[in-house]
Amino acid sequence: xxxxxxxxxxxxxxxxxxxxxxxxxxxxxxxxxxxxxxxxxxxxxxxxxxxxxxxxxxxxxxxxxxxxxxxxxxxxxxxxxxxxxxxxxxxxxxxxxxxxxxxxxxxxxxxxxxxxxxxxxxxxxxxxxxxxxxxxxx
Amino acid sequence: xxxxxxxxxxxxxxxxxxxxxxxxxxxxxxxxxxxxxxxxxxxxxxxxxxxxxxxxxxxxxxxxxxxxxxxxxxxxxxxxxxxxxxxxxxxxxxxxxxxxxxxxxxxxxxxxxxxxxxxxxxxxxxxxxxxxxxxxx
Numbered sequence: 001x002x003x004x005x006x007x008x009x010x011x012x013x014x015x016x017x018x019x020x021x022x023x024x025x026x027x028x029x030x031x032x033x034x035x036x037x038x039x040x041x042x043x044x045x046x047x048x049x050x051x052x053x054x055x056x057x058x059x060x061x062x063x064x065x066x067x068x069x070x071x072x073x074x075x076x077x078x079x080x081x082x083x084x085x086x087x088x089x090x091x092x093x094x095x096x097x098x099x100x101x102x103x104x105x106x107x108x109x110x111x112x113x114x115x116x117x118x119x120x121x122x123x124x125x126x127x128x129x130x131x132x133x134x135x136x137x138x
Numbered sequence: 139x140x141x142x143x144x145x146x147x148x149x150x151x152x153x154x155x156x157x158x159x160x161x162x163x164x165x166x167x168x169x170x171x172x173x174x175x176x177x178x179x180x181x182x183x184x185x186x187x188x189x190x191x192x193x194x195x196x197x198x199x200x201x202x203x204x205x206x207x208x209x210x211x212x213x214x215x216x217x218x219x220x221x222x223x224x225x226x227x228x229x230x231x232x233x234x235x236x237x238x239x240x241x242x243x244x245x246x247x248x249x250x251x252x253x254x255x256x257x258x259x260x261x262x263x264x265x266x267x268x269x270x271x272x273x274x275x
Contacts, residue, residue: 010266029154048154048155050150050182050186050188051150051153051190052150053150053190054156057240080154080157080182081221082179082182082183082186082239082241083183083186083240083241083244084186084240087234087237087240088179090234091234093234094234097245107175108175108179108181111175111176112244114181115244115247115248116231116243116244118234121234123243
């Protein structure tokens with residue numbers, strides 16, 4: 001049984017030609033700045049993380065570990081995080097257990113982290129202060 | 139009632155614009171910010187899968203339709219890619235070591251129903267995601 005029948009989407013048919021075309025590329029929309037606090041190096045990540053720029057985030061975190069053994073990834077100014085972005089964070093969290101923490105207070109980003117069930121595992125804290133405290137108490 | 143329909147491509151740089159279009163069309167149609175955001179993320183993951191799987195990391199054609207019907211909101215993402223069978227939507231999150239399946243799992247959590255169908259042509263997929271609207275007009 002084809003549960004998608006009838007299709008809503010006009011495909012590449014003559015009628016489809018009347019569809020508006022969403023014109024191509026826009027540059028990766030991601031800004032990462034760093035700050036050093038006594039407990040860690042902080043990466044302030046702003047913009048949107050998706051397939052277009054997820055390697056930028058990955059490289060920035062890897063570089064941060066060259067200069068400091070603890071990293072806080074601050075996503076409080078991030079507007080969008082996709083599943084590939086969460087996967088990168090999970091990988092760093094595994095590799096650097098107890099030396100990695102995420103700040104995730106923005107509601108949309110928080111929602112994605114909750115949906116994937118990684119709040120405890122990363123871990124994710126509500127504020128930069130809470131993240132710093134987490135590292136201090138370890 | 140059709141809210142939005144457009145054709146795009148699956149280049150990573152095109153994903154943002156496509157999902158933003160869905161988000162703003164839903165807000166314009168009077169839907170809540172939570173519904174708009176969840177559907178934007180679900181469509182975003184569907185588009186990312188089209189890039190990664192349907193066109194093997196390339197840029198191929200994809201179309202998006204958003205439709206409102208009795209008590210529900212539906213978004214459909216259609217590709218013309220290489221798939222010849224529809225994948226299953228996982229009900230548990232994939233392990234952190236596994237890069238695949240995260241998007242499908244997210245879609246299943248963000249909307250009430252995800253149907254994935256092989257297109258009548260014998261290849262390419264249609265992902266149909268439906269959310270029930272509690273106080274539908």
